[in-house]
Amino acid sequence: MKQTILAAAIGLFVPFGSSFAEDLCKGYGPQTPRDISSKAGTNKRLFNEAPEAAGLNLCNIHTHTNAEHKGPGFTIFAGSGEHGGFKCNETDSLTAAELAEPEGGESFHGVKPGDTIEVHWVYSSCDVQPGKGLGACLSESCANPQLRVEAQVFLVVNDSNALNFMDFAYMGNSANGFQQPKSLPAGTGTPVVFAGSTTGPSYTQATCSPLQVTWSVRPQCAKLDINSLNAWSKADKVFEEDHSHGVRQLVTAPELLAPIN
Template sequence: MQVFIRTLLTAGSALALMGTSSFAEELCKGFGPQTPRDISMKDGTNHRVFNLAPEASSMNLCNIHTHTNAEHKGPGFSISAGTGEHGGFKCNETDSLTAAELAMPTGGHNEEAFHGVKPGDTIEVHWVYSSCDVQPGKGLGACLSNSCANPQLRVESQVFLVVNDPKAANFMDFAYMGNAVNGFQQPKSLPAGTGTPVVFAGSTTGPSYTEATCSPLQVTWSVHPQCAKLDINSLNAWAKEDKVFEEDHSHGVRQLVTAQELLAPIQ
């Protein structure tokens, strides 16, 4: 989940946002469970308790954004992409794509394309939900308001392997485009068929955070364990048509949190 420090400050929030270290004394102290994590590993010794957020259908969608390479590690995305802001994990099928799947879209990356993503890349998409009565918009600031500065937050996460193939998943099926259901702002749908999501307590993510510089925000995560192929042309269409989020590029990643003291146990 992307870090939006300036947006939060601009929104007047009272929330103060907070290389993985191998030295325990360098770990941040006093913070709740952190994210991202290896969702196959259920252990954790951070027992800071907060109530898990309601199901996504009972909350307002407030933001959609992507990270290039998966921030989490899971059964379907376990190939290391290295460290740093552009590290993370790749889908397991990355090396088995065809030449056609890897071909650049007609016209390549023009000014209307979603920047920072090409066929063959892995992306992790975050649908962010808030308990506040808000409308979807740019950054995490869209998830709170002057009358609701400490919302419950939930992120639905799906990792995609981006291909040039119209038969792959269409991102516009998961777009917002002004959709509302039972009074809640909602995407048109969420991905399905990629395994039962792993639900756990965590935090916000993004490259500004490490195991030494932690996020104080409390987030309920729901991460699908398998990748799905996604048509890059539909991702470009989303950037062009679902303008409310002002997303025109894919963001960096926070490195995997491995210290047990910073992870909540997964039930």
């Protein structure tokens, strides 16, 4: 049962939850995504912060089209619904070259230059290998893991001088006995760390996720070469990703947010 819930939890629209208290889910811990510029929150459900990523096993990497979170570098509202969320602030200032179609017209699961994506590197305290979906983050012997998500929002461009996603791929890498990506993005601000939940369009402010996740979200966008995304989708096959996921609309009710220290 837990495995079914977890596999559907992240990466999977729904409109904003009602602000009326009677429409909010009751008894759940803090929810995600949120505006990381605001520290406000009144949800009192506590759980232990997951260890740093280097002390956990990478279990999944996936993308969302548009940012699920709102942050200083991604404030342009992209609408409600499964394909809403937020776009990078530089979206409207890209050059014609950056917006050019890649050679052969190839796109990353429908993502094209000028689009925003939010990438989630998901980590588990279970002794697991990276794999398809969030079911890869637990096992028969470890059904209640500590979970951590490292998140970076990217503005996708056609530019070989932009970041190369292969630098952040898995490709069978390990370090100090833990499954790890080759690296995580840097230079996009100090990550905002907070208690939250799994995300995805199957959840709303009325239908909450029961799972507990430590989030680490970088506050600024970074430009990412579309060609490197295409290369990753062909090379890092262990995740079996066949689409860029939709978004869960922003959680705004203080009762569903943890305070950020």
